[in-house]
Amino acid sequence: MHSAVHKTNSRKLLVLGILVAAAAIAYLFVDVSFSNERLFRYAMKIRIPKLMVMLVASAAIGGATIVFQTIIHNTIVTPCLLGMNSLYTLIHTAVVFFAGSGSFLAVNANVSFVVDLFLMSTTAVLVYSYLFKKTNYNVLYVLLIGTGFDFVFRKHSEYAYKNHGSQ
Secondary structure (H helix, E strand, C coil): CCHHHHHHHHHHHHHHHHHHHHHHHHHCCCCCCCCCCHHHHHHHHHHHHHHHHHHHHHHHHHHHHHHHHHHHHCCCCCCCCCHHHHHHHHHHHHHHHHHHCCHHHHCHHHHHHHHHHHHHHHHHHHHHHHHHHHHHCCCCHHHHHHHHHHHHHHHHHHHHHHHHHHC
Protein backbone atom coordinates (compact mmCIF):
# COMPACT_ATOMS: atom_id res chain seq x y z
CA MET A 1 0.00 0.00 0.00
CA HIS A 2 2.71 2.47 1.02
CA SER A 3 4.71 1.59 -2.09
CA ALA A 4 1.75 2.24 -4.38
CA VAL A 5 1.12 5.66 -2.82
CA HIS A 6 4.82 6.51 -3.10
CA LYS A 7 4.86 5.46 -6.76
CA THR A 8 1.74 7.54 -7.52
CA ASN A 9 3.18 10.60 -5.76
CA SER A 10 6.49 10.17 -7.57
CA ARG A 11 4.66 10.08 -10.89
CA LYS A 12 2.73 13.24 -10.02
CA LEU A 13 5.95 15.03 -9.04
CA LEU A 14 7.61 13.91 -12.27
CA VAL A 15 4.71 15.27 -14.34
CA LEU A 16 4.79 18.55 -12.39
CA GLY A 17 8.55 18.79 -12.88
CA ILE A 18 8.16 18.27 -16.63
CA LEU A 19 5.44 20.92 -16.78
CA VAL A 20 7.62 23.39 -14.84
CA ALA A 21 10.58 22.70 -17.13
CA ALA A 22 8.38 23.16 -20.23
CA ALA A 23 6.97 26.43 -18.89
CA ALA A 24 10.48 27.66 -18.02
CA ILE A 25 11.79 26.81 -21.49
CA ALA A 26 8.77 28.50 -23.08
CA TYR A 27 9.33 31.60 -20.94
CA LEU A 28 12.97 31.77 -21.94
CA PHE A 29 12.64 31.18 -25.67
CA VAL A 30 9.20 32.33 -26.89
CA ASP A 31 9.41 35.55 -28.93
CA VAL A 32 13.21 35.66 -28.76
CA SER A 33 15.25 36.53 -31.83
CA PHE A 34 17.71 33.69 -32.44
CA SER A 35 19.11 35.33 -35.58
CA ASN A 36 20.74 38.25 -33.75
CA GLU A 37 23.18 37.06 -31.07
CA ARG A 38 23.22 40.42 -29.25
CA LEU A 39 19.41 40.48 -28.95
CA PHE A 40 19.41 36.87 -27.81
CA ARG A 41 22.01 37.55 -25.09
CA TYR A 42 20.10 40.68 -24.04
CA ALA A 43 16.85 38.69 -23.76
CA MET A 44 18.56 35.97 -21.71
CA LYS A 45 20.22 38.58 -19.49
CA ILE A 46 16.74 39.81 -18.57
CA ARG A 47 14.78 36.55 -18.59
CA ILE A 48 17.12 34.20 -16.72
CA PRO A 49 17.24 36.26 -13.48
CA LYS A 50 13.46 36.71 -13.62
CA LEU A 51 13.01 32.97 -14.09
CA MET A 52 15.29 32.27 -11.12
CA VAL A 53 13.30 34.66 -8.95
CA MET A 54 10.04 33.01 -10.04
CA LEU A 55 11.40 29.55 -9.17
CA VAL A 56 12.72 30.65 -5.78
CA ALA A 57 9.50 32.52 -4.95
CA SER A 58 7.31 29.58 -5.95
CA ALA A 59 9.41 27.17 -3.86
CA ALA A 60 9.28 29.57 -0.89
CA ILE A 61 5.51 30.01 -1.15
CA GLY A 62 5.00 26.26 -1.48
CA GLY A 63 7.26 25.57 1.50
CA ALA A 64 5.60 28.24 3.61
CA THR A 65 2.17 26.84 2.78
CA ILE A 66 3.22 23.34 3.81
CA VAL A 67 4.70 24.60 7.08
CA PHE A 68 1.65 26.77 7.83
CA GLN A 69 -0.84 23.99 7.10
CA THR A 70 1.21 21.45 9.06
CA ILE A 71 1.37 23.68 12.13
CA ILE A 72 -2.39 24.20 12.26
CA HIS A 73 -3.21 20.65 11.09
CA ASN A 74 -5.52 21.79 8.32
CA THR A 75 -4.86 21.64 4.57
CA ILE A 76 -7.63 24.07 3.62
CA VAL A 77 -6.72 27.09 5.74
CA THR A 78 -4.37 29.61 4.17
CA PRO A 79 -2.89 32.79 5.63
CA CYS A 80 -5.22 34.78 3.36
CA LEU A 81 -8.29 33.20 4.96
CA LEU A 82 -7.01 34.21 8.37
CA GLY A 83 -6.66 37.84 7.29
CA MET A 84 -2.86 37.91 7.06
CA ASN A 85 -2.84 39.72 3.70
CA SER A 86 -5.14 42.40 4.99
CA LEU A 87 -3.15 42.65 8.22
CA TYR A 88 0.02 43.31 6.22
CA THR A 89 -1.76 45.94 4.11
CA LEU A 90 -3.19 47.58 7.23
CA ILE A 91 0.21 47.70 8.95
CA HIS A 92 1.98 49.05 5.88
CA THR A 93 -0.74 51.66 5.35
CA ALA A 94 -0.61 52.62 9.04
CA VAL A 95 3.16 53.09 8.92
CA VAL A 96 2.85 55.37 5.89
CA PHE A 97 -0.18 57.13 7.39
CA PHE A 98 1.45 57.90 10.74
CA ALA A 99 5.06 58.39 9.61
CA GLY A 100 4.17 60.24 6.42
CA SER A 101 4.63 59.26 2.78
CA GLY A 102 7.92 61.19 2.55
CA SER A 103 9.41 59.73 5.73
CA PHE A 104 12.45 57.49 5.85
CA LEU A 105 10.22 54.52 6.75
CA ALA A 106 8.09 54.98 3.64
CA VAL A 107 10.83 55.89 1.18
CA ASN A 108 13.50 53.30 2.03
CA ALA A 109 12.19 49.93 0.82
CA ASN A 110 14.53 47.84 2.99
CA VAL A 111 13.72 49.70 6.21
CA SER A 112 10.02 49.66 5.33
CA PHE A 113 10.15 45.90 4.81
CA VAL A 114 11.92 45.25 8.13
CA VAL A 115 9.53 47.51 10.05
CA ASP A 116 6.48 45.95 8.37
CA LEU A 117 7.82 42.45 8.98
CA PHE A 118 8.47 43.15 12.66
CA LEU A 119 5.10 44.83 13.25
CA MET A 120 3.15 42.19 11.33
CA SER A 121 4.91 39.26 12.99
CA THR A 122 4.44 40.72 16.45
CA THR A 123 0.80 41.62 15.84
CA ALA A 124 -0.04 38.27 14.23
CA VAL A 125 1.61 36.28 17.02
CA LEU A 126 -0.14 38.29 19.74
CA VAL A 127 -3.59 38.31 18.11
CA TYR A 128 -3.69 34.74 16.84
CA SER A 129 -2.05 33.14 19.88
CA TYR A 130 -4.69 34.88 22.00
CA LEU A 131 -7.43 33.66 19.64
CA PHE A 132 -6.18 30.08 19.63
CA LYS A 133 -6.03 30.05 23.45
CA LYS A 134 -9.51 31.62 23.82
CA THR A 135 -11.08 29.15 21.36
CA ASN A 136 -9.30 26.12 22.86
CA TYR A 137 -7.30 25.75 19.63
CA ASN A 138 -10.41 25.34 17.50
CA VAL A 139 -9.25 26.11 13.97
CA LEU A 140 -12.79 26.63 12.67
CA TYR A 141 -13.50 29.40 15.19
CA VAL A 142 -10.16 31.03 14.47
CA LEU A 143 -10.89 30.78 10.75
CA LEU A 144 -14.27 32.43 11.23
CA ILE A 145 -12.79 35.21 13.37
CA GLY A 146 -9.86 35.56 10.96
CA THR A 147 -12.26 36.03 8.06
CA GLY A 148 -13.93 38.79 10.04
CA PHE A 149 -10.53 40.30 10.77
CA ASP A 150 -9.80 40.19 7.05
CA PHE A 151 -12.84 42.38 6.39
CA VAL A 152 -12.06 44.78 9.26
CA PHE A 153 -8.35 45.10 8.38
CA ARG A 154 -9.17 45.68 4.70
CA LYS A 155 -11.75 48.38 5.47
CA HIS A 156 -9.41 50.18 7.89
CA SER A 157 -6.64 50.09 5.28
CA GLU A 158 -8.95 51.53 2.63
CA TYR A 159 -10.16 54.23 5.01
CA ALA A 160 -6.62 55.26 6.00
CA TYR A 161 -5.47 55.19 2.38
CA LYS A 162 -8.37 57.36 1.21
CA ASN A 163 -7.91 59.87 4.03
CA HIS A 164 -4.15 60.06 3.57
CA GLY A 165 -4.46 60.45 -0.20
CA SER A 166 -6.94 63.32 0.09
CA GLN A 167 -4.56 65.55 2.06
